[in-house]
Amino acid sequence: MKKILVIDDEPDIVFLIKLILEKEGYKVIEANSGSEGLELAKKEKPDLILLDVMMPDMLGWEVSKKIKADKELSKIPVAMLTVKSAAEDKLKSLEEARADWHIAKPIDREKLLSTVAWLLEAPPRRV
Amino acid sequence: MGVSICFASGKGGVGKSTIVANLGIALARYKLKTVVVDGNLEGPSLGLIMGIKPNIASLHDVLSGEIGVESAMVKVDGLDVVVGELKVEGLLDINFELFERTIEDLEKKYEIVIVDCPPGLGRDAVVAISSCYEMVLVVTPEITSISEALKTIIIAKKLGTKIIGVIINKAGSKYDIPHERISDILELPILGVLPEDDEIKRALMEGKPVILLKPNSRFSREIEEVAAKLMERIYPYKPIS
Ligand SMILES: Nc1ncnc2c1ncn2[C@@H]1O[C@H](COP(=O)(O)OP(=O)(O)O)[C@@H](O)[C@H]1O
Ligand SMILES: [Mg+2]
Numbered sequence: 001m002k003k004i005l006v007i008d009d010e011p012d013i014v015f016l017i018k019l020i021l022e023k024e025g026y027k028v029i030e031a032n033s034g035s036e037g038l039e040l041a042k043k044e045k046p047d048l049i050l051l052d053v054m055m056p057d058m059l060g061w062e063v064s065k066k067i068k069a070d071k072e073l074s075k076i077p078v079a080m081l082t083v084k085s086a087a088e089d090k091l092k093s094l095e096e097a098r099a100d101w102h103i104a105k106p107i108d109r110e111k112l113l114s115t116v117a118w119l120l121e122a123p124p125r126r127v
Numbered sequence: 128m129g130v131s132i133c134f135a136s137g138k139g140g141v142g143k144s145t146i147v148a149n150l151g152i153a154l155a156r157y158k159l160k161t162v163v164v165d166g167n168l169e170g171p172s173l174g175l176i177m178g179i180k181p182n183i184a185s186l187h188d189v190l191s192g193e194i195g196v197e198s199a200m201v202k203v204d205g206l207d208v209v210v211g212e213l214k215v216e217g218l219l220d221i222n223f224e225l226f227e228r229t230i231e232d233l234e235k236k237y238e239i240v241i242v243d244c245p246p247g248l249g250r251d252a253v254v255a256i257s258s259c260y261e262m263v264l265v266v267t268p269e270i271t272s273i274s275e276a277l278k279t280i281i282i283a284k285k286l287g288t289k290i291i292g293v294i295i296n297k298a299g300s301k302y303d304i305p306h307e308r309i310s311d312i313l314e315l316p317i318l319g320v321l322p323e324d325d326e327i328k329r330a331l332m333e334g335k336p337v338i339l340l341k342p343n344s345r346f347s348r349e350i351e352e353v354a355a356k357l358m359e360r361i362y363p364y365k366p367i368s
Contacts, residue, residue, distance in 0.1 A: 090312060091277040094270065102312060111311060118305050124270040
């Protein structure tokens, strides 16, 4: 069973994502802050990380950068999942934060599921 | 008054010039009064792709104020083409301010003006983008191309050029970013998906656009569909002949 780590400070959002993903048979683990997310990623080595941007302790972009700079975690695909969805934000996700993809909130069930399936199967980068 | 559309990508080598050359021919065949302009001043390639012999009047001569744009027209299979100057010295005399005026002149005489943009987002690209009403983004289904496309979107927004859609080129590998994901992240409709096709390199060697060399290939047929879509947008009432 594929394990997906959701890092988001808003419990309602986490609840919704969990509901959608668990129904499709994914195992979902959650963290409610950037630092907690990083710790959990190291401990659990998930197959995919879904990452909010606006969190009180640390921007999701920073979390992604840290994941991608960590030899043990860098191969785990990361998708930013955020309301910040101007072209500038998406570019920041892909280039500066080195995330693998950027999904815009509000969450669209179909889009989320196809993006998750794709990222688990064939993430666009492998470094 | 015609519409000007630039084909841009940010990233080089994604297939803009190949698409512009072939699409131009397809549009002209639909009897749309079409001109294609090689806006890649530093690295023009439309002439090469279309087998136009060098040493003829070029956009560079127009932009240096030497001649009017109508004197730089070459016909290829019913399509009007304005090529670029292959000698680098040509770059020295260019007056970028004439670019926008040249496109305006062409909009008066043609129903559609297609501009092949240079790679990158330097001065030449910015001038080409800001001179056109609309833009079509060209990408390959890879992450690096998507980043460059996002940069192009940011610039187009600032310059007020409306992006009408994206063409995905060199498609067909199992490693392609899924095409719906590309449409999602760029927030653009897909105007066409063009396959990777070796015949395009042969066409380049022969100096004959693939739509003439291999009209029944999937690439050529897809190009025709893109042409039909553009045609419908511009001219909803004109029947396709
Ligand atoms: N669909 C395709 N399949 C195979 N080769 C292609 C395709 N499209 C373009 N090419 C080749 O890729 C290279 C770059 O294409 P080009 O049109 O010059 O790109 P650009 O104008 O964006 O820099 C050329 O060698 C061209 O022949
Ligand atoms: Mg080119």
